[in-house]
Amino acid sequence: MNTFAVIIKHKTQPGKRDEVRAVWEKHMAPAVAANPGHLAYFYCFDNADPDVICAFQ
Template sequence: MSTEPEAGSGVTVVVSHTTLPNQRDAVRALWEKHMASAVLDNPGHLAYYYCLDSDDPDRITAFQHYRTAEDAVTFLQHPAYREYEREAAPLLAGAPQVRTLVPTWIKPGK
């Protein structure tokens, strides 16, 4: 059975953080410490992109595609997410921007 997302299935969450000046590397290190393995081990994540903004040295955006909306909500309770959130908060300029999207077309993988 393919784990490749189909258009109209699942939910995509886009989270953008602005760090305090010159703190992006520290936030990234916390993400790698807490989140990378949690995402890899989470069957609810069908795709995940952790991105550093090329034009803003203090901006991070994560694109996350989940099987279901419930999977997205459940992951927010994961201990690794909670710890990352706690440790990263003092390094952020404010609350993240969060958008929830429904994919309508997805390029098939090869």
């Protein structure tokens, strides 16, 4: 079995990070949880930039 990682850095429109998070929690979180192929999935916020979200799996 081959494993690999995907790292994504999202830059939201200024002040829209909470809105993007709400959409992710509504639509993506359930899909991620239902996918047995995900060994790990992390959705993180950048404390240094209020408009950045990092996701990696």
